[in-house]
Amino acid sequence: MDIETLIGAWRRLLSGSGKSWVLFEHGTCVVLEEGEGDLAGRATGILRAYGPVSVGGPAGDFRVLELKGDAGWLVTGHHPDVVTYVAADEPEEPSHLAVGIHGRSKRDRDGTELHVVHVEDAHRAAP
Known part of the structure; x- marks a missing residue:
């Protein structure tokens, strides 16, 4: 999935939330309650700690939420602000x-590679 499609999906999902968020290369998003300061740095720290998967512990657990209209799924993990988007295809x-399992593997890649592709600051107007 290309980055612009991912950004559009997360914008739709978080529209009206008033929260800032940081998107990583493989579709994992860190939603930030406090939207000030170095958003990318804070999100990277959270994902570094809660993204990599270690089977047998809480990092291996996940929950799947089906999106309406066959828009795909959200896969959550052991941190409430770390969510991975999985497209329907x-x-x-x-x-x-x-x-x-697919979403968890994407979160693992994002948690080890830590490549930020987009920052959405709720306190600034979106393009």
Whole structure:
């Protein structure tokens, strides 16, 4: 999935929330309650701590939330502000288990690579 499509998906998902957010390369978003300061730096610190997967611990757990209108899924983990978007056409099998494992692997990649692709500051007007 290209970056502009990911940004558009997250803008739709978080529209009206009043929260700032930081998007990472593989679709993981860190939503920030406090939207001031170095947003990318804060989000990177959170994802560094809560993104990488270690099976057998809380980092291996996930929950799958189905989006309306076949828009895909959100996969959550052990930090409430770290969520990964999985598009409807991504997983080979659309079962919650397959989607969850796919989303968790995307979060793991984002949590180890830590490549920020977009910062949305709720206190500044969106382009």
